[in-house]
Amino acid sequence: MTKTPITLQELRQRIYRKAKSEPTHRFWGLFTHITKMTTLHEAYQQARKNNGAPGIDGKSFADIELEGVIPFLTGIQEELQAGIYRPQANRKVEIPKANGKMRTLQIPCIRDRVVQGALKLILEAIFEADFCPNSYGFRPKRSPHQALAEVRRSILRRMTIIIDVDLSRYFDTIQHNILLEKIAKRVQDPQVVHLVKQVIKATGKIGVPQGGPFSPLAANIYLNEVDWTFDTIRRKTAKGNYEAVNYHRFADDIVIAVSGHSSKSGWAELALRRLWEQLKPLGVELNLEKTQMVNVLKGESFGFLGFDLRRIPNRNKNGFFVFMIPKKKARTTVKAKIRELIQNAGAKPAQDLIKQINAVLTGWVNYFQVGNSSQAFSEVRDYTEMKIRTL
Secondary structure (H helix, E strand, C coil): CCCCCCCHHHHHHHHHHHHHHCCCCCECCCHHHHCCHHHHHHHHHHHHHHCCCCCCCCCCHHHHHHHCHHHHHHHHHHHHHHCCCCCCCCEEEEEECCCCCEEEEEECCHHHHHHHHHHHHHHHHHHCCCCCCCECCCCCCCCHHHHHHHHHHHHHCCCCEEEEEEEECCHHHCCHHHHHHHHHCCECCHHHHHHHHHHHHCCCCCCCCECECHHHHHHHHHHHHHHHHHHHHHHHHCECCECCEEEEEECCEEEEEECCCHHHCCHHHHHHHHHHHHHHHHCCEECCCCCEEEEHHHCCCEEECCEEEEEEECCCCCCEEEEEEECHHHHHHHHHHHHHHHHCCCCCCHHHHHHHHHHHHHHHHHHHCCCCCHHHHHHHHHHHHHHHHCC
């Protein structure tokens, strides 16, 4: 009797359940699943959905689809199975940061994005079983809005000393040997470990490049033990439902909330020191110029995931609430996108330009609607209408 082949989703669920039920199990036989056509095709579809510019080879999705997706994926599959796959160099793109400096994104070619995506699809199923609940970045069924909601919840539960943590060049400082050791705790398939080495070493001896599908998973694996350390601190310092320390991470964006009660004096400094002690062996450094400690009881604000957050009293009743508005940088960035679209419109039909502008505004509004953003929305709307009138 012929067995019905399982779907990729079923495979991932089986791997996840095995990893969850056996926390020390080391998986083997994974390379076969990574190189299956169903896995490669799903990785291609995810890369296609994210679109993105071509890599160093100049090949676009349109070029691939003109020649045929199946032959393209078959070529990747054959290279992987024969052991002759070699990643190409990434195309480096410089984008400006808010402080005027530049951030380097490394864009893999589509072929390498597919391989990284396939690797991620299988390994993610293992490590999702290990990840801590206080980590939200680039994980299935998790979002920035959930992370923001938990930070608000911490403040409302009177954790009013906020450590706004800034990691110095986090992705660029990930140590390959440490990352590989962490992966090897769960993966004993030598072909998979070799493929991970190829992916992370393609751009140098240290760091994982921002811009590829595998990098966010690698970044979460690297800090997972730090996440669990602070979850242990949360549980040990809690009394009943009252928590004194809470930690929230979205990729390299971290907020630690500490009780402002007089009995907890000095705890925030201890939490920051504990974080430093956890990061030091990993080669990850705090940016001391940007890492700050704020007291929201004094009206001080802090930034997290594009928002400025502060605690303010309710006007008409007792208590307080957490006021969230889009940061100035977020407002400036969306206005710059609108300005660029209009400046580059040329002879483009007005309806096409309006469609592009609406797409940008819709995405921006959908993200920031969870806050107290009406004034910012009016500011951006007025700016857009003013720029359109100049056409």
